[in-house]
Amino acid sequence: MGLDIKIPIGLMFVIFGAILTIFGLVTMGDAMYEISIGKNINLYSGIGMLAFGTFMLIISDLKFGKRIDESLGIDEEELTEEAKKELLNK
């Protein structure tokens, strides 16, 4: 299956992270944070998710590292273990 699940995971958390970070910044010091014992939990969670989402995208096949495979016309996901070995032996 030619889907790198790291891409949708990364994208989703980058979007969630961005929403919560901005919302956290806008609502800084708001009375609603009384229930989360005074912590701006939206801002912290938002930053955390931005970092996690970005990390997922970096290690995904989207941009980095896989250029060589692409230029050879190889789709890494589609390769079986055996085919990988054959390639390594070449």
Next chain:
Amino acid sequence: METLPNLEQFNLTWIDYSIMIIYFAFVLGIGWALKKYMKNATDFLEAGRSLPAWVTGLAFISANLGALEVIGMAASGAKYGMATVHFYWIGAIPAMIFLAIFMMPFYYGSKARSVPEYLKLRFDEKTRGFNAFSFAIMTIFASGISMYALALLMETLLGWNFHMSLFISAFIVLIYTYLGGLSSAIYNEVLQFFLIVIGFLPLVIIGLIKVGGWDGMVNKLAMPNPLGLDTSGFDHSWQNISPEHPMGGWIGIFFGLGFVLSFGYWCTNFLVVQRAMAAGSMSDARKTPLIGAFPKMFIPFLVIIPGMIAMALLNSGDETFHLPAKGSSYDYDLVIPMMLKRFLPTGVLGLGLTALMASFMSGMAGNVTAFNTVFTYDIYQSYLVPGKSDSHYLRVGQLTTIFGVLVSILTAYVAAMFNNIMDFLQLIFAFINAPLFAAFLMGMFTKRTTGHGAFWGLLTGTFSAGLVHGFTQPVGAESLVKGGWTGTVLQTFPSEMAQNFWIAIIAFSVALVATIVISLLTKRTKTDEELRGLVYQLTPKTIDDSKHWYHRPGFLAWVVGIIAVILSIIFW
């Protein structure tokens, strides 16, 4: 001043709804993206046997991280404290290691496409039929229970219409499993896994800060409870275990939960085994349960601790936290919702609720896809319409998705009759799964075990489970569903859980003895040649082809085992 959030006051804002909608869009988008790969029945029902180990490993855990886990385990955390970790450590890790090292080579290495099909190859048609039908019914029930729990929660928490929530969640799961089959369920389980972990972290962290960290929580748990419940010693998993403990003493935990129920579930339940069988190679298939074991060991901190924090808050007389009473104790199933309400402001609240929905969906989709495969291969292709083209079975697989979801909706209404979801599931596992592991153990490791032996062993085991259930009861049982339906109660257990552990032990032992005796009395019907790749002595030892020694299943198994032992010692 902190205000008490109560059921009526609670409102979500646009930000919570946008998080939910974005999540739904991603879930459906993954299904859509996989649609083009669904060319034959293998793609749809077995994910083309092509997925990487980390994906199948996380899905292995996530498929099990459904309604049963998040709501039920937080409830158990509030009821029994750290003793609940037995479901994660002793009750999961040894079985996962056993599956990876000893059993996976037979599942993945044989031509079987499902667990019932393995039984057909190893034993005979009737054993497969029994397993296929009982499994199909069980998964549909589990799926219905997931849906029921989600809809009930949305009703209690948000005031959403029960029937509407039920149909919408069922519809979303239906769409993405219909489009992308098993691959879609598995990929979404990985997404859901991260969402569940990240969505619940803020609750655990804020909750722990509130009660003064681990030590503060332990101190508060030692204080007297307003309803007179004893919560002291909740920080220990083993120390307080005795025959009077609700978990049922050492023998019950070790043999009932840790051996029979755990091995019966993790090693023979197609719902989880299917994830490993979708892996791209033998090595990846064997690594699947081991990779899953790492997060499995740490999930208790995410789901059990909120329950313990809840009790600590109640003990300390904190007026900002409220847990509705039910009979002489609390309505424990509301621990997670009430905690979310108490601690999370709009924003992360939407995230927490979305995580909760994700857990229900992953549990439900897991059941639906497992049901699909078993129904299509082991019921439809075997008994109803054999010998058709591959595209015919692909179509049937897709239609079964719709059928499965519809029947789940029906069972959701049936599930509404039972209050403690987890105890009920455990009961079903005890009746069917406990004897099943006896058949696998004998079948995989001795070539003398016959089809008749396995089949009648399974039946006697299941029957004896029902019988034990009929003669025993947990303390304070109010209905015959809880046991004692024969009218004679020979043994009373401190809880339903302890009763279930013992039912499992007895059912397994009866099945094991029956399988051995009947096998010895009946002739072998399969030759050594036919059993090659299906039985331990007749199969060449699997040589792992991993490039590095630290990638090998054997090494991973040791690491997993050692971490589990260290955790058990720390939380003794």
